[in-house]
Amino acid sequence: MSKDIRLELRAREELFINLEPLQRGGIVPAESRKIATSYIDGYSTCDYCLGTLHIIKKPPICDFLTEAADFLGMDMAILTHGCREAKFAVMHAITEPGQAIVVDENRHYTSYVAAERAGLKIYEVPSMGYPEFKIRPEEYASTIEKAKKENGELPALALLTHVDWTYGNLVDAEKVGKICQEYNVPFLLNTAYSSGRMPINGKRFLADFITCSGHKSWAAGAGVVGILAIRDEWKGKVLKASQKYKVKPIEILGCSARGTSALVLMASFPYVKERVKHWDEEVEKARWFSGQMESLGEIRQLGDKPHNHDLIRFETPAIDKIAQKHKRRGYFLYEELLKRKIVGIKAGKTKSFDLSTYGLTKEQLGYVIDIFKDIINKLS
Ligand SMILES: *Cc1c(COP(=O)(O)O)cnc(C)c1O
Numbered sequence: 001m002s003k004d005i006r007l008e009l010r011a012r013e014e015l016f017i018n019l020e021p022l023q024r025g026g027i028v029p030a031e032s033r034k035i036a037t038s039y040i041d042g043y044s045t046c047d048y049c050l051g052t053l054h055i056i057k058k059p060p061i062c063d064f065l066t067e068a069a070d071f072l073g074m075d076m077a078i079l080t081h082g083c084r085e086a087k088f089a090v091m092h093a094i095t096e097p098g099q100a101i102v103v104d105e106n107r108h109y110t111s112y113v114a115a116e117r118a119g120l121k122i123y124e125v126p127s128m129g130y131p132e133f134k135i136r137p138e139e140y141a142s143t144i145e146k147a148k149k150e151n152g153e154l155p156a157l158a159l160l161t162h163v164d165w166t167y168g169n170l171v172d173a174e175k176v177g178k179i180c181q182e183y184n185v186p187f188l189l190n191t192a193y194s195s196g197r198m199p200i201n202g203k204r205f206l207a208d209f210i211t212c213s214g215h216k217s218w219a220a221g222a223g224v225v226g227i228l229a230i231r232d233e234w235k236g237k238v239l240k241a242s243q244k245y246k247v248k249p250i251e252i253l254g255c256s257a258r259g260t261s262a263l264v265l266m267a268s269f270p271y272v273k274e275r276v277k278h279w280d281e282e283v284e285k286a287r288w289f290s291g292q293m294e295s296l297g298e299i300r301q302l303g304d305k306p307h308n309h310d311l312i313r314f315e316t317p318a319i320d321k322i323a324q325k326h327k328r329r330g331y332f333l334y335e336e337l338l339k340r341k342i343v344g345i346k347a348g349k350t351k352s353f354d355l356s357t358y359g360l361t362k363e364q365l366g367y368v369i370d371i372f373k374d375i376i377n378k379l380s
Contacts, residue, residue, distance in 0.1 A: 012343060017364050020344030021165070021311040021356035025197055025217035032267035036222040039263040046258065051247035053255035053262070054078045064266045065227075071273065072191075072210050073201035074229035078239065078249070079257045079265075083192040083213035084110035086228035087159070089251035090188055090209045091118035093238045095156035100147040102155045102185070104135045104171070106164035111190060123147045123155065131302050131315075133167045135160075137175035144183050158185045162200075163193035166354070167303030168311030170194070177206030186234075192216050193311060195227075196272050197358065198279040208234060214261065219268035219275075223261030275359075285365060286310045286357045292369045296376055302352070310358035316350065322379045323350040332379070340371045 012018055013027055028036070039045070039059075048058040055062050061079070069077040080086040087110065091101065097119025103111050105127040115122050125143045128134045140158060147155040160176045163169065173189050180187035188209040191200055195210065196217035202210045212218065214225035230238050239249045248254035257265075290301045290312055298318035301307065319333055326332040334347035345353050357365055 016341050016343045017360065017368060018344045019342065019355035019357075019360075019368070021168075021193075021354055021358075022216065023344070024310065024356040024358035024360075025193075026215045026219065026221045027359065028219055028221045028264060029268060029271050032219065032222070032264045032271075035267040036260050036264050039260045042259065044259055045262055052249065053258055054249075055247070059263060059266065061262065061266070064269060068227055068269070069229050071200075072195060072212070072227075072229045073203040073205075074207070074210055075232040076235065077227050077229040078252065079262055080211075080226040080228050080252060081256050082224045082226040083190065083211045083216070084108075084114055084226075085252070085256065086209075086211035086226045087111055087188065087190065088114040088117060089228060090211070090230075090238060091115060091120060091157060093240065093251050094186060094234070095120055099153070099156040100151050102140065102143050102147055102158040104159070104161050104164070106133060106135055106166060106169065107159065107161050108165050108190070108192065111159055111161065120156070121147075121151065131300065132169075132305060133303055134169060135164075135171050137172050137179065140176050140179045141183070144179070144185055154183060154185055156186070157188055159188045159190060161193075162189055162191045162195075163309050163311070165193060165311070167313050168193070168307065168309035168354070168356075169304045170308040173205040173207070181206050193309070197276065197282070197310070199276050202229060202231075207231075209238075214265040218265055218272050220261065220265035222264035223257070223259065225257040225261035225265050227265075282310050282358060283308055285360075285362060286312060288362070289357045289365050289369070290314075292365075293372065296369075296373055310356045311354060312357065313352060313354040315352045318376055318380070320350045322376070326379065333375070336375045336379075337371065342368055342371060 050056055065077045091114055101115050101120040102123045104125045123143050125139045158180050162173055177187050186208045189207040190211050192213040195212045208231050210229040212227040214220035242248045242250050287306050290307055293299050300315045302313045323330045330348040330350045
């Protein structure tokens with residue numbers, strides 16, 4: 001017996017205050033929504049195909065990529081299906097299976113699985129652990145040394161998570177870039193949580209590769225899309241074309257995001273260029289919010305202090321104590337917040353959780369604080 005698949009319209013951003021870190025930087029402005037609808041048909045990027053996606057002039061994908069590379073302080077850029085696909089493309093293009101890669105311990109799982117898929121041996125730069133979980137750039141040198149000693153050659157790549165997804169810690173990429181340059185190890189900077197939110201300058205960071213997530217941080221939902229930006233000298237390896245199809249780069253199987261998601265990324269770009277100029281205000285708001293949360297008592301912000309990003313993780317004994325006694329156990333927080341039209345904190349999480357303040361007004365954040373205060377006072 002077949003069942004109808006019923007789809008509900010999603011109105012999370014319209015009806016709720018959404019604190020989900022994964023989603024805050026990917027909310028699509030109204031203008032881009034119009035573009036999304038008009039390019040919704042299959043292969044809509046291909047009306048005036050020139051052989052491969054990144055050189056198409058109409059719509060101006062080629063011009064966009066030139067500007068995006070400039071915006072990132074890099075020489076050139078191509079579209080990918082996401083940040084992970086960009087990382088894998090680089091790993092696959094410039095390493096051989098069995099070689100070593102150095103990554104930070106706060107890395108995203110996609111860095112790990114991309115390296116696994118490329119057959120690489122993974123060496124982790126340890127974090128400093130509780131409570132700040134900092135990655136110290138200097139540790140890249142000792143980890144590179146270790147990989148060299150154990151493999152008889154330098155690691156084929158070093159990857160740094162510019163801002164990590166667990167604590168929202170910002171690492172000094174320039175310092176890591178300098179170390180990589182000294183050792184002559186190619187440097188990939190993963191900016192899934194930074195570019196599109198804050199200004200990025202790959203030149204200053206001495207990055208060989210920068211990977212970006214359009215749907216995470218460039219206001220480009222409508223599917224999945226990413227950017228891989230590189231230095232010119234890597235063009236031959238990373239954009240190597242098929243032997244048979246001379247315009248088709250093999251690492252992205254010829255063409256990557258060939259539809260709406262690419263167009264939404266482009267449509268949101270002017271908005272993104274403007275919003276990164278206001279990053280200081282976002283940091284100021286995040287710090288203010290963190291202080292307000294801590295002042296409720298038995299709540300502690302983990303990660304960088306003072307914090308440098310809108311993704312904030314709190315350790316929350318105040319909430320956990322309530323969960324111990326509450327009949328809904330760990331789910332009470334989610335349900336209490338939902339009643340007050342706040343979503344985005346994972347259901348069942350009470351010992352610690354993360355949230356993002358990105359793009360919310362101080363008034364909205366003040367409301368969130370008031371609700372937390374109210375819940376704690378009422379249920380403690
Ligand atoms: C979200 C995230 C990714 C994955 O991005 P996709 O575009 O979905 O592949 C990679 N790295 C970090 C640090 C992330 O936070």
